[in-house]
Amino acid sequence: xxxxxxxxxxxxxxxxxxxxxxxxxxxxxxxxxxxxxxxxxxxxxxxxxxxxxxxxxxxxxxxxxxxxxxxxxxxxxxxxxxxxxxxxxxxxxxxxxxxxxxxxxxxxxxxxxxxxxxxxxxxxxxxxxxxxxxxxxxxxxxxxxxxxxxxxxxxxxxxxxxxxxxxxxxxxxxxxxxxxxxxxxxxxxxxxxxxxxxxxxxxxxxxxxxxxxxxxxxxxxxxxxxxxxxxxxxxxxxxxxxxxxxxxxxxxxxxxxxxxxxxxxxxxxxxxxxxxxxxxxxxxxxxxxxxxxxxxxxxxxxxxxxxxxxxxxxxxxxxxxxxxxxxxxxxxxxxxxxxxxxxxxxxxxxxxxxx
Amino acid sequence: xxxxxxxxxxxxxxxxxxxxxxxxxxxxxxxxxxxxxxxxxxxxxxxxxxxxxxxxxxxxxxxxxxxxxxxxxxxxxxxxxxxxxxxxxxxxxxxxxxxxxxxxxxxxxxxxxxxxxxxxxxxxxxxxxxxxxxxxxxxxxxxxxxxxxxxxxxxxxxxxxxxxxxxxxxxxxxxxxxxxxxxxxxxxxxxxxxxxxxxxxxxxxxxxxxxxxxxxxxxxxxxxxxxxxxxxxxxxxxxxxxxxxxxxxxxxxxxxxxxxxxxxxxxxxxxxxxxxxxxxxxxxxxxxxxxxxxxxxxxxxxxxxxxxxxxxxxxxxxxxxxxxxxxxxxxxxxxxxxxxxxxxxxxxxxxxx
Numbered sequence: 161x162x163x164x165x166x167x168x169x170x171x172x173x174x175x176x177x178x179x180x181x182x183x184x185x186x187x188x189x190x191x192x193x194x195x196x197x198x199x200x201x202x203x204x205x206x207x208x209x210x211x212x213x214x215x216x217x218x219x220x221x222x223x224x225x226x227x228x229x230x231x232x233x234x235x236x237x238x239x240x241x242x243x244x245x246x247x248x249x250x251x252x253x254x255x256x257x258x259x260x261x262x263x264x265x266x267x268x269x270x271x272x273x274x275x276x277x278x279x280x281x282x283x284x285x286x287x288x289x290x291x292x293x294x295x296x297x298x299x300x301x302x303x304x305x306x307x308x309x310x311x312x313x314x315x316x317x318x319x320x321x322x323x324x325x326x327x328x329x330x331x332x333x334x335x336x337x338x339x340x341x342x343x344x345x346x347x348x349x350x351x352x353x354x355x356x357x358x359x360x361x362x363x364x365x366x367x368x369x370x371x372x373x374x375x376x377x378x379x380x381x382x383x384x385x386x387x388x389x390x391x392x393x394x395x396x397x398x399x400x401x402x403x404x405x406x407x408x409x410x411x412x413x414x415x416x417x418x419x420x421x422x423x424x425x426x427x428x429x430x431x432x433x434x435x436x437x438x439x440x441x442x443x444x445x446x447x448x449x450x451x452x453x454x455x456x457x458x459x460x461x462x463x464x465x466x467x468x469x470x471x472x473x474x475x476x477x478x479x480x481x482x483x484x485x486x487x488x489x490x491x492x493x494x495x496x497x498x499x500x501x502x503x504x505x506x507x508x509x510x511x512x513x514x515x
Numbered sequence: 516x517x518x519x520x521x522x523x524x525x526x527x528x529x530x531x532x533x534x535x536x537x538x539x540x541x542x543x544x545x546x547x548x549x550x551x552x553x554x555x556x557x558x559x560x561x562x563x564x565x566x567x568x569x570x571x572x573x574x575x576x577x578x579x580x581x582x583x584x585x586x587x588x589x590x591x592x593x594x595x596x597x598x599x600x601x602x603x604x605x606x607x608x609x610x611x612x613x614x615x616x617x618x619x620x621x622x623x624x625x626x627x628x629x630x631x632x633x634x635x636x637x638x639x640x641x642x643x644x645x646x647x648x649x650x651x652x653x654x655x656x657x658x659x660x661x662x663x664x665x666x667x668x669x670x671x672x673x674x675x676x677x678x679x680x681x682x683x684x685x686x687x688x689x690x691x692x693x694x695x696x697x698x699x700x701x702x703x704x705x706x707x708x709x710x711x712x713x714x715x716x717x718x719x720x721x722x723x724x725x726x727x728x729x730x731x732x733x734x735x736x737x738x739x740x741x742x743x744x745x746x747x748x749x750x751x752x753x754x755x756x757x758x759x760x761x762x763x764x765x766x767x768x769x770x771x772x773x774x775x776x777x778x779x780x781x782x783x784x785x786x787x788x789x790x791x792x793x794x795x796x797x798x799x800x801x802x803x804x805x806x807x808x809x810x811x812x813x814x815x816x817x818x819x820x821x822x823x824x825x826x827x828x829x830x831x832x833x834x835x836x837x838x839x840x841x842x843x844x845x846x847x848x849x850x851x852x853x854x855x856x857x858x859x860x861x862x863x864x865x866x867x868x
Binding site for chain 1: 701702703771793839840843844845848849850851852853854855857860
C-alpha cells in the first residue's frame with residue numbers, strides 16, 4: 161500500500177478540480193478498488209465517479225448466458241469457466257443451480273486447466289466458456305493453441321470475449337451521460353497499448369488516463385485528468401503499460417480470434433466488438449461442434465443493470481438495490497460478479513448508507 | 516505395497532481387523548487409562564458447569580504447511596471449548612475413512628492428534644471408526660467432540676458485551692486459509708505461509724486471568740472470582756474469518772463494532788496472495804486465532820498477557836464496541852475512509868477445515 165502519497169494527491173485534486181466533472185471507469189478491478197478504499201469519501205464534491213461497461217460477467221447478455229447453460233446441460237459436456245459466471249442468473253437458472261442438479265460444471269482458474277482436464281478425461285467434451293476483454297482473450301488463445309499442439313481434440317471454447325474501445329464509442333454516441341473523461345483500464349491497456357483509445361480525444365474531445373489499481377494510482381489518474389487542458393490519452397500506470405502494448409499478446413489474439421458482433425448487456429449488439437475463433441480454428445469453437453438452442457431470453461424483472469452499465473443510473477438509485485437485490489440474493493449480474501458495480505457499492509457501502 | 520498397508524472395508528466390520536486397528540493405531544497413539552478400558556462410553560468426573568461442543572473436519576488435502584487434519588481436529592474442538600472459557604476435560608474422536616487409505620497416513624494423523632491433545636492438556640477418551648467404500652468419502656473425515664469445565668462464573672457472549680468495550684485479536688489473520696489453498700495447488704502458487712492451526716486453551720486462559728481484577732495468571736486456574744466479568748466474549752474466527760465473527764457479534768449484541776484496518780495484523784505473504792487472487796483477508800479462515808471483547812480498562816492487560824504467550828505475540832487491540840450503528844460493523848480503512856463489513860456470501864474456499 162502506497163498510501164503516503166494520498167493526502168498530497170487529495171489536496172491537489174481539491175485545488176485543481178471544478179464543479180460538474182464526471183469520470184467513468186471501465187474496468188471491474190477499478191470499480192472494486194475505488195469502492196474498497198472508499199475513495200468517493202475523499203473526493204471534492206465537484207467530482208463524480210461512475211462505472212461503465214467494464215465488468216466482463218455483467219456485460220454478458222442474458223441470451224449468451226442461456227447458451228452457456230444449454231451447452232452445460234448436454235450430457236457429454238463438461239462446462240468449465242471462471243468462478244464468477246457460476247452464480248450469475250441466466251433466464252431461468254444459474255450454473256450453480258444446474259451444478260447442484262447434477263450438471264457437470266467445473267470452475268477453473270486458467271483456461272489451461274480446462275485443457276489439462278480435457279486431456280485427463282478424454283471421454284468428456286470439455287467446453288471453456290470464455291468471457292472477458294483483451295486481458296483474458298490472449299490466455300484463451302494460448303489455450304486453444306496448446307490444445308491443438310497436444311492433440312487434445314475434446315477441448316473447445318464458447319468465445320463470449322469482447323474488446324474494450326468500441327463500447328466506449330457506443331456510449332459516447334448515445335450521449336446519455338456527460339462524461340468529462342475516462343479512467344482507462346490498466347490490465348486491458350497492458351495488452352492493447354494506447355492507440356485504440358485515441359479516437360476518444362480526437363473524435364469526441366474526451367480525454368482518458370490509463371490507471372493502475374492502488375488507491376493512489378486512481379487518484380493520480382484523476383489529477384492527470386483534471387489537469388488536462390486539451391483532451392488527450394495519457395498513461396498514468398507507467399510501471400506496467402507501454403504505448404505499443406504487448407505485441408506478443410496482440411499477435412496471439414489476432415491469430416486465434418477474428419472480430420465478430422457481440423451482444424452487450426445495456427448496449428445491445430455492437431458490430432465488430434467481439435472475438436470469435438478465426439476460420440482456421442473453427443473446429444475449436446463450441447458453437448461449431450454443438451447445436452445450441454435456447455428459448456426466448458427472459459430479463460430479470462425490474463433489473464436496471466443495463467442502465468447501470470451505461471453509467472446512466474447510479475447503483476444506489478436502482479429501486480432494487482439493497483432491498484430485493486443483494487449479494488446474497490442477487491437479481492442482476494452487477495450484484496453478483498466480484499467486479500460488478502452494484503456488488504462493489506453494496507459490499508463497501510458506509511455503515512450509515514451508500515457512498 | 517501390500518494390502519496390510521491400507522485401510523480395508525474389513526477394518527470397519529467390528530471383527531478382528533477392527534479390534535487390531537483400534538489397539539494398534541488408536542489406543543497406541545492416544546494411550547490413557549479411560550480409553551485403555553475400551554468401554555463403549557467413557558466416564559468422567561466433573562464439578563461445576565461444563566461446556567460441550569462438536570466439530571467435523573473434512574479438509575482437503577489432509578496435510579498442509581503447518582498442520583494436518585489430526586492437529587485441526589483436536590485444536591478445533593479445544594478452541595471451541597475455549598470460547599466458552601472451558602478448560603478441556605476430554606475428547607471423543609469419530610473417524611470416517613475411505614477404503615484404501617494408507618495405514619501409515621492414519622498413524623501420522625493419530626500421532627498428530629496425540630501431540631496436539633498433550634499440548635492442550637486433554638485426553639482422547641473414546642471414539643469410533645467407520646470405513647466406507649472407495650468413492651463414498653474423500654480420504655478421511657474426523658469428528659471430534661469435547662467436554663470442558665467452565666472456569667468463569669459469569670455469562671460470556673454477545674449479550675454481555677457493552678458500549679465502549681475493547682475488541683482484541685490474538686494475531687495475524689488468513690494464514691490457515693492461504694496455507695490450505697496453496698496445498699490444494701489449484702492456483703499453482705507456492706508460498707511460505709503456514710497454517711496457524713493450534714490449540715488455544717493456554718492462550719485463552721492467559722487472557723481470562725488478565726481480565727480478572729486481582730489474581731495473577733498462575734493462580735487464576737483454581738480461583739474464579741466473579742470479577743472476571745471484564746471478559747465479555749471470545750470467539751475463534753474460523754470459516755468466514757474475522758468479518759463473520761464481528762458481524763455476528765454486532766447482530767446478536769444489537770451494538771455496533773468499529774474496527775481499524777491499520778491495527779489488524781496480516782502477513783505480507785497473505786496480503787500479496789489476496790491482492791493477486793482477489794480475496795479479502797478479513798474473511799479468510801483461521802485455526803489458531805481468538806477474538807476477545809473485554810471491558811476497556813482491562814484491554815491493555817489482556818493484550819500484554821496475550822503478547823507474553825507464544826501464540827499471541829502479535830496480539831492487538833483492533834477496535835471497539837459502539838452504540839452507534841447497532842447491528843453493523845464499520846471498518847476504518849488505512850486511508851481514513853469508512854465502510855461496512857458484511858458477512859461473506861457463498862462459497863469462498865471449499866473444504867479448508
